[in-house]
Amino acid sequence: MIRKIVEIDRSRCNGCGLCVEACHEGAIALVDGKATLIRDDYCDGLGDCLPACPVDAIRIVEREAASYDETAVHEHGHGHSCPGSAPRSFGRSTCSCPSADEEESALLQWPVQIKLAPVKAPVFNGCGLLIAADCTAYAYASFHKRFMSGKATLIGCPKLDGVDYSGKLAAILEANGITGITVIRMEVPCCGGLEMAVRKALSESGKDLPLEVVTISTDGEVLQ
Numbered sequence: 001m002i003r004k005i006v007e008i009d010r011s012r013c014n015g016c017g018l019c020v021e022a023c024h025e026g027a028i029a030l031v032d033g034k035a036t037l038i039r040d041d042y043c044d045g046l047g048d049c050l051p052a053c054p055v056d057a058i059r060i061v062e063r064e065a066a067s068y069d070e071t072a073v074h075e076h077g078h079g080h081s082c083p084g085s086a087p088r089s090f091g092r093s094t095c096s097c098p099s100a101d102e103e104e105s106a107l108l109q110w111p112v113q114i115k116l117a118p119v120k121a122p123v124f125n126g127c128g129l130l131i132a133a134d135c136t137a138y139a140y141a142s143f144h145k146r147f148m149s150g151k152a153t154l155i156g157c158p159k160l161d162g163v164d165y166s167g168k169l170a171a172i173l174e175a176n177g178i179t180g181i182t183v184i185r186m187e188v189p190c191c192g193g194l195e196m197a198v199r200k201a202l203s204e205s206g207k208d209l210p211l212e213v214v215t216i217s218t219d220g221e222v223l224q
Contacts, residue, residue, distance in 0.1 A: 128178070184216065
């Protein structure tokens with residue numbers, strides 16, 4: 001099949017091995033001192049390894065490749081190699097406030113980072129998806145109560161992560177029964193990359209889902 005997959009320029013590779021560590025699926029290894037894609041079916045094509053490369057020797061291409069085999073990845077001990085990134089659901093549906101001074105978390109699942117989230121998970125079915133710039137929860141005081149309640153939450157910063165989230169998000173939208181999308185972004189221009197990635201993912205997924213975009217000012221006010 002034709003799909004997105006990483007391509008490594010061995011002539012540029014300096015053999016540092018950082019991409020090997022960054023690839024949670026075990027698709028990359030050092031061969032004769034150079035990074036090499038050793039298994040097409042272990043590569044999800046999302047490019048978590050790209051920002052780890054200090055010499056820009058890795059890119060995403062579209063070519064004939066074996067389908068990504070998530071089952072095989074996990075059977076061979078790869079995928080979510082960090083115990084802290086293992087998927088978990090917390091069984092919450094709403095945000096309750098036990099006291100005036102303390103609010104209960106509205107988080108439905110873990111992990112929340114777009115790069116670490118599984119493509120398919122039960123928590124993504126039958127609920128809305130909140131995709132937020134990671135600064136927004138710090139800027140807006142009532143973030144959990146107003147925006148997260150009853151939604152699965154994913155966060156990221158395309159400028160700092162240096163990746164295009166659209167492929168991963170499109171895969172999540174395709175694989176699950178998500179009912180709608182809310183994007184929370186900051187007013188700063190670089191945050192537009194998150195909104196663009198979501199709109200691109202929605203188009204690529206072929207899903208017709210309602211999309212709401214909310215912008216937070218740098219002093220913590222809702223602008224729209």
